[in-house]
Amino acid sequence: MTQLSPQPSAAAATADRPRRVAVVLFNLGGPDAPEAVRPFLFNLFNDPAIIRLPNPFRFLIASLISGRRAKPAAAIYAQIGGKSPLLENTEAQAAALEAALETSSAPDPVADPAPDPAAGGTDAKVFVAMRYWHPMSAETAARVKAYDPDLVVLLPLYPQFSTTTTASSAKAWAEAAQTVGLTAPTRLLCCYPTQAGFIDATADLIRPLYEAAKAHGTPRVLFSAHGLPKKVVASGDPYQWQCERTAESIAAALDIDHLDWINCYQSRVGPMEWIGPSTDAEIRRAGQEGVPILVVPMAFVSEHSETLVEIEIEYRHLAKEAGVPHFTRVPTVGVHPGFIDGLARLVRQTVAGKAAICAHNGDRICPSGFSGCPQARR
Numbered sequence: 001m002t003q004l005s006p007q008p009s010a011a012a013a014t015a016d017r018p019r020r021v022a023v024v025l026f027n028l029g030g031p032d033a034p035e036a037v038r039p040f041l042f043n044l045f046n047d048p049a050i051i052r053l054p055n056p057f058r059f060l061i062a063s064l065i066s067g068r069r070a071k072p073a074a075a076i077y078a079q080i081g082g083k084s085p086l087l088e089n090t091e092a093q094a095a096a097l098e099a100a101l102e103t104s105s106a107p108d109p110v111a112d113p114a115p116d117p118a119a120g121g122t123d124a125k126v127f128v129a130m131r132y133w134h135p136m137s138a139e140t141a142a143r144v145k146a147y148d149p150d151l152v153v154l155l156p157l158y159p160q161f162s163t164t165t166t167a168s169s170a171k172a173w174a175e176a177a178q179t180v181g182l183t184a185p186t187r188l189l190c191c192y193p194t195q196a197g198f199i200d201a202t203a204d205l206i207r208p209l210y211e212a213a214k215a216h217g218t219p220r221v222l223f224s225a226h227g228l229p230k231k232v233v234a235s236g237d238p239y240q241w242q243c244e245r246t247a248e249s250i251a252a253a254l255d256i257d258h259l260d261w262i263n264c265y266q267s268r269v270g271p272m273e274w275i276g277p278s279t280d281a282e283i284r285r286a287g288q289e290g291v292p293i294l295v296v297p298m299a300f301v302s303e304h305s306e307t308l309v310e311i312e313i314e315y316r317h318l319a320k321e322a323g324v325p326h327f328t329r330v331p332t333v334g335v336h337p338g339f340i341d342g343l344a345r346l347v348r349q350t351v352a353g354k355a356a357i358c359a360h361n362g363d364r365i366c367p368s369g370f371s372g373c374p375q376a377r378r
């Protein structure tokens with residue numbers, strides 16, 4: 001439990017300045033053992049945000065696909081110890097955020113330009129809720145209820161909003177909260193695709209690796225995001241648009257003359273058409289052109305199968321085959337202090353009630369003032 005404001009007092013909680021805040025980090029979750037791969041995949045494909053079919057069709061399709069994909073997916077996880085490291089990495093971020101909220105107890109002039117000295121202190125505790133594997137929303141909501149918060153801040157570890165990730169987690173959370181009788185006011189931070197802490201931390205990680213890659217030619221930076229089926233984007237999902245803004249912002253933060261960069265998409269699954277260009281096509285193109293590349297996973301904020309296997313092993317191998325002169329995987333932001341401080345700032349802004357309301361999401365919040373998603377303009 002940490003102090004969010006400098007003057008703890010016995011003042012009563014108010015809507016503006018709650019005394020106990022539960023911050024819930026949303027992430028996807030991953031199998032914690034080889035036996036968990038199939039049920040994890042079932043949970044994923046049985047999500048109506050992923051397979052948009054009514055039951056019993058969705059249940060049947062999810063059973064079929066998870067059965068088919070279990071073996072190749074288990075082979076992926078076998079390369080990193082038979083399990084996903086996503087939970088431990090997310091827990092490390094939770095601990096770092098809790099510590100940052102504690103050390104950031106000095107007033108924040110941006111988040112709260114006119115703090116009320118009589119309003120009292122705020123304690124914050126950070127929890128983790130995974131969407132498709134444990135700890136899932138029901139388990140975490142019960143723990144949050146036991147903590148008895150005045151305010152719940154839902155913070156997706158997805159910088160870009162998608163119906164398949166953030167909205168799906170938010171829906172699962174709302175159902176779980178209702179089931180356990182958690183009635184505290186709840187605010188969802190919808191997205192932070194251009195937030196300075198996230199962007200600058202990513203640029204920090206790229207810079208020295210870019211300098212090293214220059215020994216092999218003028219490098220190209222591939223900003224690689226998890227893909228989405230085209231029809232999800234066509235139905236109004238702002239994810240791709242927000243990914244483009246993230247890539248542009250990191251490229252600008254790098255401040256490198258004539259930087260050669262492109263935004264591309266990885267991790268395609270299934271027979272549907274996905275958004276592009278695909279990261280593997282871009283790697284092949286770089287091979288044909290003899291250009292060194294850096295692959296930057298800019299929609300993931302910690303390491304897991306998509307970075308440690310798909311990028312580090314599969315794309316590295318593909319790059320070698322394609323004749324790319326030099327391949328670099330840039331690590332995710334993880335517990336980079338700039339990223340964690342950025343998250344702490346988002347939480348403080350939300351607690352202080354200073355965040356802008358995101359137009360397209362009703363009471364969901366764009367704390368970074370990010371108001372530019374296409375839906376916001378509708």
Ligand SMILES: C=CC1=C(C)c2cc3[nH]c(cc4nc(cc5[nH]c(cc1n2)c(C)c5CCC(=O)O)C(CCC(=O)O)=C4C)c(C)c3C=C
Pocket residue numbers: 028029030031041044049050069073084085086158162164165226227228229232239269299300304305306
């Ligand atoms: C940026 C975040 C993500 C989006 C958007 C997303 C959409 C999406 N994913 C699938 C299918 C799979 N994703 C899988 C793994 C996986 N996905 C994300 C993030 C996003 N997914 C993460 C962080 C992970 C890694 C989990 C881990 O290893 O811990 C998998 C499982 C792995 C595999 O079998 O390849 C599947 C399947 C769809 C269909 C989709 C949008 C419709």
Ligand SMILES: [Fe+2]
Pocket residue numbers: 226267
């Ligand atoms: Fe995924």
Ligand SMILES: [Fe+2]
Pocket residue numbers: 161190191358359360361366370371373376
């Ligand atoms: Fe938004």
